[in-house]
Amino acid sequence: MSLKLHNTLTSELEELKPLDGKTVRMYACGPTVYDHVHIGNFRTFVFQDLLRRYIKYKGFPLLHVMNVTDVDDKIIRKAKEAGLSISEYTDRYAQAFLEDMETLRIEKPDVMPYATKHIEEMVELVLKLRDKGHTYERDGSIYYRISTFPDYGKLSKVDLCNNRTADRTDADEYTKENPRDFVLWKAKKEGEAYWDSPLGPGRPGWHLECSTMSMKYLGNSFDIHCGGVDLVFPHHENEIAQSEAATDEPFVRFWIHSEFLLVDSDKMSKSEGNQYTLRDLIKRGCDPLAVRYLLQSVHYRKQLIFTFEGVDQAQSALRRIHDFLLRVGEVPDERPENPDLTQKVAETRGDFQAGLDDDLNTSAALAALFELMKDTNILLESQEVGGINRDQILGLFSEAHQVFAVFEAEELQIQDQEIAELIEERKEARRQRDFQRADEIRDLLAARGIVLEDTKAGTRWKRTG
């Protein structure tokens, strides 16, 4: 079975086949590190991680690049306000971003290039565009003349004659020939950071970095470029214009865009003041893995309305999965195989993959796992799950874990000697039918975050949360 993904360029589902016949090369638009990124941003990054993981699950070697934008107007302004250099200012947020990624189990891309480390290459790209007649200069800034690129608009389908640009053009921009023209190189402004270059002193326009760094690490043509829907226009449209005009080669095969996360039915954004960072959520008691589960459980091309109730629901679902894995893990080796269940596990694997193959339909993939859980739980009750079945099921969930990153069974080890003794003592109390003491101990442990479950086979314990 093959992985089909929705391509914004064609508005169709298409099969992913690496351009070079082997390795999937993927570029993801990363964060601008002028502040903590919010969970709306993380919806996109978690999606990219899911895509990354599933591509690898499908057996493709993957080269994954994610940029970090560490210079732009906001950064320059904020760094100045804070009395810090650009890198001093951005370092801490870049660092925080890496930490948050880890918390959400987002795998680190193979290359994470920083814009400020690629100024030279960006200048080269502008020079190339200038040589080919795609640029013009105004007041020391270099602009891209979109009328020189006939394909302009092919990604976002913008109709250049019918839009509101005219009402929205601000005073700053009317030196441009066409309001849609965009800046490649911004002339130095007094008192602001700049780089010397053959283009004159200044700094790169935003779109430039992604063209430059993606092509540097992935080649002129590569397989996947992804980001949030808001980047379709103008960011990605401009990237296409820059890259294809410079190389005369097709830039990207698949454009993949994830929808927004909304809060109170509005886009989460800093300007709306309705954002939550991951850290905010953790402070409010959310388990980051529940957050990840929630973000993944809704299809990436559908808007997701964030609520704390949603996090709770995700947490419950996750808890159920973890309990299940614990129960399955207790099946003894010697119990004979149940061939029906073997069959069912195979079917589940098929459904799981079929779901994800279909443009990452996570709901369908997850539903398959839940069905298997239900069937298995019934068989567990009547002790009809064999040691082999246990391994098959745990194996399947471990595969699912490679993709979703939230399914591993907890390694249960009692670190605390005192807790171990209390559990022992309670076992003895129950044996002697001293239920008052047994319940007392149970309450005591509950207060310390340990939940006990008495089963036929003995007492099982787990941590809350």
Added chain:
RNA sequence: GGCGGUGUACCCAAGCGGUCUAAGGGAGAGGUCUGCAAAACCUUUAUUCGGCGGUUCGAAUCCGCCCGCCGCCUCCA
């Protein structure tokens, strides 16, 4: 104004012309099990898919109109 998306039970959500009197998850109610719990299981909560028409032997799924919501067209994941 242009472009795109979306409306399925109390909540989240799959569904891509028949197998839908509609997956899966959460929550609630009743029950089984249990010393009591917890977990698990069983039953239960949409003859119905925003509304109205149409196409079709057949529509949640296609078409038209209407209503609601969201996004992009400006920095933005």
